[in-house]
Amino acid sequence: MGETTTSFLPVFVTLFPMLMTLVIYYVQKESAKLRNKLSVITSIITFIAVAAMYPQIIRGDILVFELFEIIPEMGFVGTFRVDILSFCLALISSFVWMLATIYSIDYMSHEHAQNRYYPTLIFTLGACLGIFVAGDFFTLFIFFELMSVISYVLVVHEETEEALKAGYKYIIMTIIGGLALLLGVINTFELAGTVSLEHTGMITTASGLAFATFIAYIIGFGMKAGMFPLHVWLPDAHPVAPAPASALLSGIMLKTGAYGLFRVFFNVFNVEFLQETNWIFVVTVLAVITILLGSAVAITQYDLKRRLAYSSIGQMGYVLLGMSLFTEAAILGAIFHIFSHAFMKGCLFICAGAIIVKTGKRDIRELGGIGIKMPVTMIAFTTASLAMIGIPPLNGFLSKWNLALGALDGGAPFYVVVLLISSLMNGLYYLPIIINAFFGEEVLHQEIKADDVPFKMLLSIVVLAVCCLIFGVSPINLPFDLSRMATDLLIGGGI
């Protein structure tokens, strides 16, 4: 194992975007162009800063930094700590965020209230990375709340009645989740006397309070991760946001919940304890319901973005299932699926955004023949959809394969059946879109020049689609290697 080194990078990736928010906010009075450029540059610098941690992380080092003490006597300090798991999440988040910001420049150019959109987008980036690089649950909670509350502005961006309604649901659920999480954190502090992520197995004696803590965490993080029955805000909130924001909400922000649960299972509690008490079974059952429900409801949706949102619920179910099975392959599958899903869903949502912005149509039934008119976008969409279904050699296959292996290792072939059924359902709701797009009768009588999508949008779409392709079974698979290292860390208990 590597050693612990002090590094300023974890703080930088969090605070830099937050500080740039102010700059962006004041610059926009001068020039909208400068604002856009600054936003993109900020996201690129942040991504580079995250990537700069790679050499140290790959050696197995743990980067720490202590910013300042919030409540010193209680040990609630603003610590930052990056291990391989944090790094995985931070890397994928900053990468997709960068692409989404680049995409936004063209996508948002006709939208209203851009002055509000960009600062929020960049601030949320900082808060989101803060969750991943936080060194204790207290800091994590602060960033979690910041991200959840501020991203409300992204959800209601359109300010239509529908958006406001969805936003209200979102904010109420967020507050409930946040309070549950707070309950979890203070219970942990009460029981263990510490909330630092340096420790594993902080709570290993079963008691009423410990169970309450467990449930509180499940509610708090499960809310964010769209776990059944706390997913109700998700299908409303994600489709109403602007496409790049939906991509981030679905692709990245859901993962903060999953990341939190990883930390809860491996740091607050530990594997033996959760298996002994069988509490983890709660999560497994909920994950199975989440998978089936998300996929099943997605079939009934005809609004393109809404279908994608339900699909997100189903996909998050995979991650939850993987992490709750506790076998090596299953955890590997879960972590890798975080990567995969970020690429896939990010790609799908921004493709949907491009389609909607070009045609003005959101209903799947009206999208016949769109593939001929927007070939690049639809090919990217097809790639990501096929990855969702789990067709080799795309990345979705690799994560499902590992999940299935994990389920078999755990002696529970039932979950393999669940995975198969849900893959089938994924096929049922993605394939019709593709078939209709390429071979369907042209219902769209609008004249669209071939792929008249602005370059910056196309760039993001293509990059994400290519990621889905090459991070499948190609021999050089950085996300997979990172996932494997993270799995070793979690299983080895070397956190």
Place this chain on the structure above:
Amino acid sequence: MTFINVIHAHSTVLLIVSFLLFSFLMPILERWKNSWCATMAVAAHVLAFVFIGNLSWRVFTEGTIHYELGGWSPPWGIEFVVDYLALFMLITISTVSFLILIFGTVDLTHELKPKVLGLYYTLYLLLVGAMMGLAVTNDFFNMFVFMEIAAISACGIISVKSDRECVEASFKYLMLSAVGTGCVLLSVALLYMIGGHLNFAFAAVAIQDVAHIYPNNILVALALFSVGFIVKAALFPLHVWLPDAHSSAPSPSSAILSGLVIKIYTVVYLKLLYKVFPIELFDLLPVFDMILILSALSIFFGSIFAIVQEDIKRMLAFSSIAQIGYVFLGIGLANSTGLTGGLLHIFNHAMMKSMLFLSAGAIIYCTGIRKIDDLKGIGLKMPVVMGAFTIGAMAMVGIPTTNGFISKLYLALGTLDANKHFYLAIILISSFLNCLYYFPIVINAFFGESEEEDGEEEIQVKKLPLRMSVPLIILGAGCMIFGIFPKYILVIIERAVEMIL
């Protein structure tokens, strides 16, 4: 140099005397140089900062200050004690009331008739002086006098608007507050009867000695004190005067009443409980459990009532009832974490609620709107005011990086330390309820549908004067700064708590 020596030796009493002096100067100034009133009121506060600066330096270097008024040593003379708790209250009162006053110098010219403007400052300074007196006094009768001054001047700054609502509200307040002070006076008499002392410290010793002879006297005295202070601090179910009084008064009055006045009674009550009454008494009469139950009811019902309000200031007033419940919750928990949370909430809530009332005042000043439903789209027109309101709302709900979060965190940990999980649930539920009535206002203000509003008449917005926006910005920044760096205020509070327990 003699001047500095005088300040150094007598700053405790000079602090209060200067407020009284400036206050009685106002009626004269008002006839003569009307425009000077506001400036002089501000000057009184600036002077107070000097005295408090001196006091805090001495408390931190030398420890608790015992000041004997007129050189008469207790038990014969009146004694002022400045310890960390008193210092904490002095700092809170002076800072917040200074900011409210700055705001008021503009707002009051709009809300009041010019005739009463000078007199308003008289009452305002009297109120602030009396509150500071309550914070430092160590004498029963002196305490009673300051309570009366505070009560009368508080009624004055409510009824000064002299419309029907205000007069009715202040009359209600006067009656209930008279009941409260009556109870307190009676219990002072009961304690004097058996103890023969008016000084807190001497009375405590005397009561301890005779507790087994006259247990009923002491119990009744404690009960009367509790009723008196609970009325004054507006804890459920004796809160009935507060919503009317705080919502109808001019905005600076509402801000100081909700932000500071109800808190000072809480602190005096806390002082009495720990300084005067013997600990064994609490086994006999579970006063802390009683406080806990009342505070839980207060937190819960305050929030519930606030949800159904249509008038923004009335909603804020009901929210105050819930928030004072937090402070009492901290007292009732009676452990160091909980008490720290309660005291911290005094400071935090003083900032948040005065900021919220001032922003409501600014909205009324600029647009004349009081109804919550009419506030649609106001955020884009008054970004500073609604920005402050948003920070206040987030602090009320307890979103991290605002100060409200820190006090709730302490209270929550305190409930766990005391092994009272039920109250933890109350805290969490009430945070959620707070969100139900604060967030819709913020959401409506910033994210309305602008297209639909074209048909309706546009809200006319006056420009916000600098003297109104600056206090809001300072308070807003304060809420954030003490949310991220609470240690700067916790330094005092922790020592105060250590001393009390």
